[in-house]
Structures are given as structure tokens and as C-alpha cells.
Amino acid sequence: MLSLSTFPSVSYSSLPLRPRAAVSSRRRSVRCAAAADGDSFTAKSGYLFELSATEADSLADYSISKIAAIYYRKPLVVARRLVQTGISFGKWFALRYVDTLMDRSDDMFQVRASELRKILVELGPAYIKIAQAISSRADLIPPSYLDELSLLQDRISPFSTEVAFNMIEQELGSSLVELFSEISPEPVAAASLGQVYQARLRKTGQVVAVKVQRPGVQAAISLDILILRFMAGVIKRAGKFNTDLQGVVDEWASSLFREMDYNNEASNGIKFRQLYGSIPDVVIPLMYKDYTTRKVLVMEWVEGNKLSEVKDLYLIEVGVYCSFNQLLECGFYHADPHPGNLLRTYDGKLAYLDFGMTGEFKQELRDGFIQACLHLVNRDFDALSKDFVTLGLLPPTADKEAVTKALTGVFQNAVAQGVRNISFGDLLGNLGTTMYKFKFRIPSYFSLVIRSLAVLEGIAIGFNPDYKVLGSTYPWIARKVLTDSSPQLKASLETLLYKDGVFRVDRLESLLTESLRAKTEKSLVKQQPEGTDSRMAMKEILSFTLTEKGEYVREIIVQEFAKGFDALGLATLETAASRVPFSGFLFSSLMTEEDVNNLRTFQRLLLLLSGTRRKEDNKGIIQVSQYQNQTLHMENLSLVPTQLESVQEILPVLSIIFELPPESQQQLLQLPANMVRQLISRAAARTIRRIFL
Numbered sequence: 001m002l003s004l005s006t007f008p009s010v011s012y013s014s015l016p017l018r019p020r021a022a023v024s025s026r027r028r029s030v031r032c033a034a035a036a037d038g039d040s041f042t043a044k045s046g047y048l049f050e051l052s053a054t055e056a057d058s059l060a061d062y063s064i065s066k067i068a069a070i071y072y073r074k075p076l077v078v079a080r081r082l083v084q085t086g087i088s089f090g091k092w093f094a095l096r097y098v099d100t101l102m103d104r105s106d107d108m109f110q111v112r113a114s115e116l117r118k119i120l121v122e123l124g125p126a127y128i129k130i131a132q133a134i135s136s137r138a139d140l141i142p143p144s145y146l147d148e149l150s151l152l153q154d155r156i157s158p159f160s161t162e163v164a165f166n167m168i169e170q171e172l173g174s175s176l177v178e179l180f181s182e183i184s185p186e187p188v189a190a191a192s193l194g195q196v197y198q199a200r201l202r203k204t205g206q207v208v209a210v211k212v213q214r215p216g217v218q219a220a221i222s223l224d225i226l227i228l229r230f231m232a233g234v235i236k237r238a239g240k241f242n243t244d245l246q247g248v249v250d251e252w253a254s255s256l257f258r259e260m261d262y263n264n265e266a267s268n269g270i271k272f273r274q275l276y277g278s279i280p281d282v283v284i285p286l287m288y289k290d291y292t293t294r295k296v297l298v299m300e301w302v303e304g305n306k307l308s309e310v311k312d313l314y315l316i317e318v319g320v321y322c323s324f325n326q327l328l329e330c331g332f333y334h335a336d337p338h339p340g341n342l343l344r345t346y347d348g349k350l351a352y353l354d355f356g357m358t359g360e361f362k363q364e365l366r367d368g369f370i371q372a373c374l375h376l377v378n379r380d381f382d383a384l385s386k387d388f389v390t391l392g393l394l395p396p397t398a399d400k401e402a403v404t405k406a407l408t409g410v411f412q413n414a415v416a417q418g419v420r421n422i423s424f425g426d427l428l429g430n431l432g433t434t435m436y437k438f439k440f441r442i443p444s445y446f447s448l449v450i451r452s453l454a455v456l457e458g459i460a461i462g463f464n465p466d467y468k469v470l471g472s473t474y475p476w477i478a479r480k481v482l483t484d485s486s487p488q489l490k491a492s493l494e495t496l497l498y499k500d501g502v503f504r505v506d507r508l509e510s511l512l513t514e515s516l517r518a519k520t521e522k523s524l525v526k527q528q529p530e531g532t533d534s535r536m537a538m539k540e541i542l543s544f545t546l547t548e549k550g551e552y553v554r555e556i557i558v559q560e561f562a563k564g565f566d567a568l569g570l571a572t573l574e575t576a577a578s579r580v581p582f583s584g585f586l587f588s589s590l591m592t593e594e595d596v597n598n599l600r601t602f603q604r605l606l607l608l609l610s611g612t613r614r615k616e617d618n619k620g621i622i623q624v625s626q627y628q629n630q631t632l633h634m635e636n637l638s639l640v641p642t643q644l645e646s647v648q649e650i651l652p653v654l655s656i657i658f659e660l661p662p663e664s665q666q667q668l669l670q671l672p673a674n675m676v677r678q679l680i681s682r683a684a685a686r687t688i689r690r691i692f693l
Helices: 020-024 031-035 040-049 053-057 064-072 075-101 105-123 125-134 143-153 161-172 217-239 245-259 262-276 315-330 362-379 381-390 400-416 423-430 432-437 442-461 469-483 485-495 505-516 534-545 550-580 592-610 627-657 662-692
Strands: 180-183 194-201 207-211 296-300 304-306 332-334 342-345 351-352 358-360
Touching: 020 053, 040 075, 040 105, 053 362, 064 075, 064 217, 075 105, 075 217, 105 125, 125 217, 161 207, 161 296, 180 485, 217 245, 245 262, 245 442, 262 296, 262 315, 262 332, 304 505, 315 332, 315 351, 315 362, 315 442, 315 469, 358 423, 358 442, 362 381, 362 469, 381 400, 400 432, 442 469, 469 485, 469 505, 469 550, 485 505, 485 550, 505 534, 505 550, 505 592, 534 550, 534 592, 534 627, 534 662, 550 592, 550 662, 627 662
Parallel strands: none
Antiparallel strands: 180 194, 194 207, 207 296, 304 342, 332 358, 342 351
16 A cells, blocks of 8 residues: 655665566575565564465465465464464453553554554564554544544555565566666655565656555465454354355455565556546546566555545545446445545645555446445435345345335434435434344445445544535436436336336436436536526526436426426316306316315426426425315315426526537427427327216
């Protein structure tokens, strides 16, 4: 995990000529490479490197059976590691317990935090990686511990530069003087898996970062994974957990082994750049595949400060948008976006570093995740329980009714305050008891996806406690649901908008309103407007619905307008008939309860397209009372003036039609004909019903 941030500019040094004989004479021994290292990790845990070249090569890819086969032949090494780990953590917990007994916990908090960081560094990369995973959660970790754990992201003691330079020459098959015209004499950043030097390519003059893997790191991590996997099995059996804890360890270990193959990281970086490099204000460094091997990676040099240190909420929003594209559009995501891997460049852009740990999010899971967010926000907990089955969180045999009841209890209060106030961390925390009770499972992919979102919220919370990542992501989710051509998402949208055949215009209004908060790729703005005037709102809604992507929503709106005009015609006839003496005895009501609902929907659609926001206490719009047949007649009469007023409200805004693109204007001209066809169809169907039924 190599951060190039927070380091001063490096002055280049001329390279001394290094005879090739000195390079070729380097012994191929993991132990000798590490022995030159003077850092605390090697000093305390150097015995982990004692593997033969054949054993080390067999650990190129993650295989628990190969790891077990190696270390079953080394019981003393395993026992020594268990004792070392147990003593290190046992001593620390004992001291914390003594602090509690002596009522000095607060006074010793900073001291114990520093001691914990030193223990993690001495125990090595596996434990450092775990600590890095939680080091961005300011809402979960006490500040003193957070400050110490954040040092693990880029201030780990480097290993010997001589060893690093030898490795570069051996891996790339050339001397340093042939490869680079300049290189920093000492590493500019060091982390758990390797360290970085700044250099200049001799052939092109390009300034690059040269990443060199820490010698023996796979051997050290392999034994710790074997121990952690064994402990996961013991904990699962003892605690009767439903989650496959060993599977979670395997998934994490597999991604960690892929991260240690720098060829894989270079390929990931190239793919990441192709998919997301065009997003405004996002920087992905260029990878130099010709200078990359399993243990050496050369990429474009990027300078900046850690995102968590600069308090730039705009770049958090850029990161949220990029994460949306990663998780829900393309399905290829950065699975380790801790603060050390997210930089604010000196020209104010968001730079992603370190592509060793990435993940793939399958299409069906992406759709399921979107549906779950929709159902959560709209408090459809019955559908949410089914989404959890789709996502693999619940077994198909789970009691859906009981789960729905439990989810209602867990999430009701959280979502009552609106999507913009939903805390991602709180949702996960509140779900804990329910997950245990109903045998929830945590699929291996899920932990990486959740972490990628939680990290961004954790960074933002550090300087804005009220920030909610779901509130920033939901506008993009709303826009995707309204525009996606996926049959599954279209079906979800239809289910969301219709209940028992009744159109729920409030949900369409909510989706459209939220989607307008989504900043487009070509016009990312640095501040969200506090409010939007009616003219701008209408222009944005029309621009959206008249595009090719808005076709499905446009069809729904036209259909509901046709129903509304039809109901308005009936209401107008009833108004005229009501002026005839004794009309109540001569004519029966033309309008049904469905027509009244259609008339109310028509009014809401007019207000929506006019840019007028509904008020929660506007009972004439929000609350649709269930009238008996004998009161329908008077109700629909009272609605007619309201419809006419709504039409008058929308007229001044119609001038913006001429500001729309020609394609949108052409599409708009076709709408009346479509609506007339639907009106004729409805009138004909109603006439047939009244004659023959």
C-alpha cells in the first residue's frame, strides 16, 4: 500500500555505475535478501523468511493446501509464530486491563495506541493490512488509535536500499544505470508489501515511481493466513456463526496474493484507467508494463496530499461518483481505497493509487444491490428481504415474513429522516443482531464492496460528521433506475411506481428529484445548489425525459397524462351536468374512484413538470382519502378548478421548450399524437364496458 503523498520533493542523485557482475552474483535466497534489512519487522519476525527457493516459488498463487503442506513440515516455526503473536497481543491486552483496574485508561490511551501500532509493525504485513482496513473509520475507532493506525499507511520502516536495487536489476535484467538516468538514493515511501523510489526513465525522461516488493513477504503472510484461517474455523464453530469465516479469510488472502503480483497490479491499473480515467477530476497513473515483473512495478509519478488530510468535500463527491461507476456501472472496483491510496493532487484532482486489490461485481448482484437500495429508501421491507436472498445474504429457506418484521424494526427509524440522512455505518451496525438471528451470511464479495463504500464515508466523517455516503450515492442510483435498459431494473421501476394498478406519483417525483442531484460526468460542479428554481427544474426534467435513456419514463408519464386528461374530460362533463336542475336525480356519476385518483395524479404531474415541489403538509396533494361512491361526485367537481390552476402555473415555463436541443424538441412534438391515441383507446374501452357490462 504505497502512498506517494506527504513527502517532500526528492532531489535526484546521479547513479553510480554498478558492475553487472555484482548483480548476477546475488544469491537467490529469501533469507539472505531479508537479512540485509534492518527494520523492526525483520528484526522481530525475520525467521518467517526461512524458506527454500522452491518453497517460495510454490507460493506465487494463493493455495491453502500448499501453504499447509509447507508449514506442517515446520512445526517449530508455526509454534514460534503462535507464541510470538499470543505474547504480543496478550501483553498489550493485559496492560489495558491493568489500566482499567488502576483507573488510568484515559491517561494511558495515547501510549497504548502507540504500543499497538508498534506491535502490528513487528508482526508484519498481514496484521498491518487488517489494521489498514479499519484505519479510515473515524466513527468506529477512537481518535488516538486512528492517528496511530493511519501511520501504517505510509510510514513503515523501509528495508535495505541495496537489497531493493539488487532486486530491480535482477527482475528487469538490466543495471540501474541502463534503466534510469536518475533515482532517489532512499525510498520516498514504504509500506507493508514494498517501498517506492522516485526515478527518471533513461529512454523517455518520464518521472516514475518504482515500486519494489519487500523480500520474503509472501512467506511471512502465508503463515499468518494459515493461523488466521485456523482461528476463523475455531471461532465459527464456537460462536455458531452463519458466515463462512474461513471463506472470508480465503477471499481476503486471495486478493492479497494477487496484490503481491505486480504484473496483476499493472493490468488492473491499465483497466482502471481505461474505464474511469475519463471521469473529470479523476487521475489514474500510467503503468509501464515493459518495466514490470512480479516484484517490481514502474508507473507514472503522482504528487499530492492524502485526501483525508485536505478536507476537500468536492473530491469526496468525485470519489462517490467514481465508486458508483465502479460498483454499479462497470462492476470493476478498487477494493482497497484506504486514505493512503487516495490523493488530492496539487491541481485539485482525485488520484487513485495501488491497484493490487480489485474486485468484480457481477451484473445480477449489481442489479440486486440497486434494488435493495431502492426498497430500503422507500421502506419496502418485504421486497428488501427478497433482495437479501438475491444478494446471497439470506438462505432461500429463511422466514421472509419474520425477516420483514425484523428489518422494519431495524431500519424504520433510520430511513424515516430521509435518504440524505441515512448513515451507512449505522445501518450495518443496527443490522448485527438481525443478521445473527436469521442466519445471515456474508458472501466474500460483499465485505470488499461494503468496505469500498465505508472508506469514503469514513474519510468524509473525519472532517464532516454529518456526511452520508448513501445520500450522495442515491442520486446516481435513482438516475440509473430511471434510465437503465436492463429488463430487471425496468421491472423494478414498474413495481416501485405501481401498486395494485395505482400509479404512485410521489415515488416518481422522489426519483426524479433525487436524480437531478446527480452531477453528470461532463458538468461536475464543486458545490451543490441549495435550491433550484422552477424553470431550471422543468428544463432538467424535460431534457432527461426526452432523451433516448428517458424513453421508458417518458412512456409512463405520457400514459398517466392520458389517464389524467381522460379523467379531466369526465370531470368537466360532470361540472356542466351539475348545473342542470335535478341533475343528481337524472344522471349517475360518470367518474369512478380510479378516475378521481387519475385526476389527482394529473395534478401532481403538472406540479412536478412545472418545477413546483410538493409540501409534506399539503393534504390536497399528499393524502388521497378513500371516498365512498356517494361522495365521489362532489369531490371530482372540486378538483376541476385545481387542475385549471395547475395548467396556468405551467404555461409561463413552456418557453424553455425552445431552449431544448433539436432532438428533444422533435421528440416533444411526437408526444401529443401518442397521447391522443391513448385517449381514444381509453374512451373506446370505457364505451364498450358501459354498453355491454
